[in-house]
Amino acid sequence: MQKKISRIAKYLMGLVALTFIFSCKKEHLEIDSPPGSPEPLIYITAKLNTDSVYFTGGINSYVGSASVSDTLTYRTFNFTLKNPQNSHSYFQISINNYKNVQGVLLDDLDSSIYTGARHYQDTIHFMPLAATVVWIDSAGVRFSSVFLHQTHLFSIQSVEDIIYENKNYKKLTVQFVCNLRDMNGHILHLTNGNAIIILGIN
Amino acid sequence: MEKKRKDLDNFLKENLSDFVLSKKKGDWELLNHLLIEQKRKKKNRKQLLFIFCFLIILTSVVFLLLPVEKPRNFSHKHKVAASTIPAKENNSFKNGTDNSTETIPSNKNKIDGGAVNDIHQIKLENKSTASEKKNSVIHSKMKDVVLYPGNEQNPRTEVSTPAKTEIALTIPHSNLHFSDSDKTIFQETKNAESFAPGDLQDTVSLNNLSQQTTNQSLIVSDSLNLKAVNSDSLAVITKNNLPTDSSISKELIAKTNFFYLNFYAGANIYTTSSEFTNQENIAPLTGLEVTHPLASGFIIGLTGLYSFQGGYHLGDTVTKESYFFDKNVWKKTIHIHQLHKLYFPLTFYYALAKKHSILSAIQLSYLLNTNGNSTEMHHSSAGDSETQKNNVKGYMDGIKSTTLNVSLGYQYRMSKRFDVSSRITRELTEGYTKGYFYGVNTKPAWSFQTFLIVKF
Numbered sequence: 001m002q003k004k005i006s007r008i009a010k011y012l013m014g015l016v017a018l019t020f021i022f023s024c025k026k027e028h029l030e031i032d033s034p035p036g037s038p039e040p041l042i043y044i045t046a047k048l049n050t051d052s053v054y055f056t057g058g059i060n061s062y063v064g065s066a067s068v069s070d071t072l073t074y075r076t077f078n079f080t081l082k083n084p085q086n087s088h089s090y091f092q093i094s095i096n097n098y099k100n101v102q103g104v105l106l107d108d109l110d111s112s113i114y115t116g117a118r119h120y121q122d123t124i125h126f127m128p129l130a131a132t133v134v135w136i137d138s139a140g141v142r143f144s145s146v147f148l149h150q151t152h153l154f155s156i157q158s159v160e161d162i163i164y165e166n167k168n169y170k171k172l173t174v175q176f177v178c179n180l181r182d183m184n185g186h187i188l189h190l191t192n193g194n195a196i197i198i199l200g201i202n
Numbered sequence: 203m204e205k206k207r208k209d210l211d212n213f214l215k216e217n218l219s220d221f222v223l224s225k226k227k228g229d230w231e232l233l234n235h236l237l238i239e240q241k242r243k244k245k246n247r248k249q250l251l252f253i254f255c256f257l258i259i260l261t262s263v264v265f266l267l268l269p270v271e272k273p274r275n276f277s278h279k280h281k282v283a284a285s286t287i288p289a290k291e292n293n294s295f296k297n298g299t300d301n302s303t304e305t306i307p308s309n310k311n312k313i314d315g316g317a318v319n320d321i322h323q324i325k326l327e328n329k330s331t332a333s334e335k336k337n338s339v340i341h342s343k344m345k346d347v348v349l350y351p352g353n354e355q356n357p358r359t360e361v362s363t364p365a366k367t368e369i370a371l372t373i374p375h376s377n378l379h380f381s382d383s384d385k386t387i388f389q390e391t392k393n394a395e396s397f398a399p400g401d402l403q404d405t406v407s408l409n410n411l412s413q414q415t416t417n418q419s420l421i422v423s424d425s426l427n428l429k430a431v432n433s434d435s436l437a438v439i440t441k442n443n444l445p446t447d448s449s450i451s452k453e454l455i456a457k458t459n460f461f462y463l464n465f466y467a468g469a470n471i472y473t474t475s476s477e478f479t480n481q482e483n484i485a486p487l488t489g490l491e492v493t494h495p496l497a498s499g500f501i502i503g504l505t506g507l508y509s510f511q512g513g514y515h516l517g518d519t520v521t522k523e524s525y526f527f528d529k530n531v532w533k534k535t536i537h538i539h540q541l542h543k544l545y546f547p548l549t550f551y552y553a554l555a556k557k558h559s560i561l562s563a564i565q566l567s568y569l570l571n572t573n574g575n576s577t578e579m580h581h582s583s584a585g586d587s588e589t590q591k592n593n594v595k596g597y598m599d600g601i602k603s604t605t606l607n608v609s610l611g612y613q614y615r616m617s618k619r620f621d622v623s624s625r626i627t628r629e630l631t632e633g634y635t636k637g638y639f640y641g642v643n644t645k646p647a648w649s650f651q652t653f654l655i656v657k658f
Contacts, residue, residue: 007461026571027596034532036524058529063583065527084583164526198527 035164041171044081044091046182048135048188055081055091056175062090066169066200069094070103074126075102077109079197082136092134093174093197097123099128105201106168113170113199117153120145120178133178133190143180143188152177162198169200212410250606250631254566257548261504401452410633464491466507468653476515477641487651489545501551501559508570516574516639517637518598531581538598540573547609556615563609566625568600571595599637606630613655 042057042064057064060083067078075097082090098112099101112129121130124147131154135143157173176193466489473480489507496502516538524530547565554560576594580587597603611625629646636644 027575027594029536029538029572029574029594029596029598030518030520030534034522034524034530036530037528038524040525040529042525042527057527058525061583063528 026036033071042081042196042198043199044093044193046091046176046193047193050157052192053089053091055089057081061085065196066198066202068201070102071119073101075099075108075113075176076132077199077201079199081197082133088136089138090136091195092132092136093176093195094132094134095199096126096128096130100126109168109199110199113156113159113172115159117155118148120148120154122146122148122150128174131176132177133180135180135188135190139154143182143186144179145178148181148187149177150178154178156185167202169198172199212483219456241538247602247604247631249329251566254548254564254606257374258504258546261502261548336609393631405438432433461658462493464493464503465489465656465658466491466505467651467656468623470511470649470651470652472511472649473643473647474515475641475643478643479641480643481513485509485511485513487545487653491549493551499553501553503547503551505547505549507545507547509545510540510542511543514538514541516572516598516642518600518639528583531579533579533581535577536574536575536594536598537576537599538572541601542572544568544570545607547607549609551613559613559615561609561611561613561623562627563611563625563627565607565609567605567607569597569604572597572601594656600635602631602633602635604631605633605652609651611651619657621657622653623655624650626650650657 001079018181040056040058044051044054045054047053055062062081062083064079064081069076069081076094077097078092078094080090080092095112095118097108099108102108103111118129118131119127121127121132122145131145133145133154137143155175160171162169162171172195174193174195174197176190176195178193180188180189180190241525253445320359398583466487468487470485470487472483472485474483475481487507487509489505491503491505493501493503517535519529519533519535521533524532545565545567547563549561549563551559551561572595574594576591578589578591607627609627611623613621613623615621627649629648630646632646637646
């Protein structure tokens with residue numbers, strides 16, 4: 001009986017050893033899903049007078065970029081969607097810091113970017129939380145929403161926190177209608193403005 | 203001209219009226235077909251795995267449930283059997299085993315050395331225990347039937363003891379030589395008397411038996427040649443006893459109901475393919491085997507073998523795109539060169555002769571791990587980057603982790619401790635997913651293994 005028990009025990013040990021072998025977890029040698037979205041993430045579309053424009057990050061060599069510009073005590077969060085090989089025909093959207101003094105970058109970003117309607121920066125003075133839309137046409141002429149009376153508000157529809165390559169960003173869905181003016185006083189009416197933009201602190 | 207054209211049109215209309223444009227297999231149909239095929243293969247794989255598991259369980263049950271006998275008993279039994287073979291073959295004496303328990307035959311020639319052995323066994327049993335209980339043990343152990351010499355003067359012997367009625371007598375050769383060994387038998391029988399316990403009944407029976415044996419010795423002609431083998435067994439008939447038979451039986455004696463552990467070291471010759479060209483490779487194999495004798499000449503063995511195999515060219519490239527500020531293209535290329543494999547053959551051996559055995563096996567192979575290189579390239583508007591990793595370990599979807607194989611082979615016994623074996627193995631299931639690796643032959647392949655086996 002004892003012999004049988006020891007035999008069964010040995011056999012069970014063998015089975016356990018086999019189970020260990022078969023349950024060894026191996027690394028899956030396949031490419032993991034790369035960071036980012038499988039579909040284009042950022043875009044800007046609008047109607048400029050009668051012309052429609054549509055730009056998408058990653059298509060036709062258009063690339064988005066997020067930046068922070070500090071001037072004196074003021075801070076602005078910027079997003080640009082342009083083709084690096086062609087410095088014409090692109091948009092820039094900026095949102096001012098929530099206060100007139102600079103704080104910790106991440107805190108300023110968190111405090112400045114949230115859903116709601118914003119005024120356009122239409123005076124010479126820095127307006128906290130105000131938005132600015134800039135359009136550079138194919139000839140390289142710069143049209144801006146600043147210093148111009150606006151009849152509509154800039155609307156932030158949604159805000160989403162995202163981390164890409166260990167960096168913090170905010171993804172915004174925005175709608176805008178505004179007037180743009182160049183240095184010579186020519187005015188463009190921007191309508192049906194829709195965009196998904198990304199703002200960050202890097 | 204126009205009439206001709208009309209005729210041609212009519213001709214075409216008539217001939218093409220029955221023509222139905224066959225539908226090409228659409229993508230969806232193809233996809234559906236592939237999915238069904240994949241499902242079927244998965245099911246088949248499960249079934250094969252189930253069969254293999256069942257075989258393993260069956261083997262284990264056989265291992266566990268086979269009766270355990272002491273090798274000494276087994277050897278004794280086999281010695282008796284070996285001594286009786288020629289007698290049975292020659293059939294010069296009537297085999298009275300069937301009718302001998304109740305009657306004492308008149309034929310005085312129905313004597314066998316096996317009886318002596320059995321007497322000796324009774325002696326040993328009685329020596330160890332002196333009770334009726336022990337006799338019943340003897341009764342159960344000794345299945346052969348008693349044949350006593352035609353001693354009509356001693357009819358009481360048939361009812362004297364239960365043990366006595368169980369003693370087996372097998373028929374010796376007709377021209378038996380009885381030389382000095384008859385004295386030995388007598389001596390042994392005398393010894394049996396001296397070892398007999400105090401129990402009166404047993405003693406009587408033993409006396410009767412010894413007397414009968416003595417009578418038999420006297421009755422039998424001088425042709426019986428008996429030889430004492432050792433102190434435990436009384437005599438083994440050597441004349442006309444084929445040496446091969448006795449050696450096989452001796453081997454069987456050695457291989458009684460025990461598990462035997464064998465160490466395997468050898469080489470595996472297999473084929474790898476790359477871009478439609480085949481290449482022969484050789485890899486070491488090592489492992490352990492547990493064997494168990496099933497029946498005369500049959501042995502079952504379960505082996506675990508490990509092999510580290512090289513020479514593979516299994517490449518896979520994956521390209522993925524992702525978007526954030528820009529489009530990023532990721533390209534990863536993996537090249538597998540080596541496989542760590544385990545084999546579990548369940549082998550059935552059949553001994554053709556003393557040194558020659560044939561074998562057949564059903565074998566499950568399992569992919570432990572793979573070795574290879576990995577190259578990762580990243581392209582974006584910011585620039586390109588490339589990283590390479592060597593000796594990457596892991597698994598790929600295209601390599602199937604388990605395959606089922608069958609083997610046929612031959613084993614030669616070099617010495618008591620060493621055997622050599624070779625077997626040819628054929629895969630029953632595919633080792634790779636079809637179309638996953640470019641130019642790699644996914645059909646079931648052949649391989650050849652050869653081993654040196656060390657017995658413990």
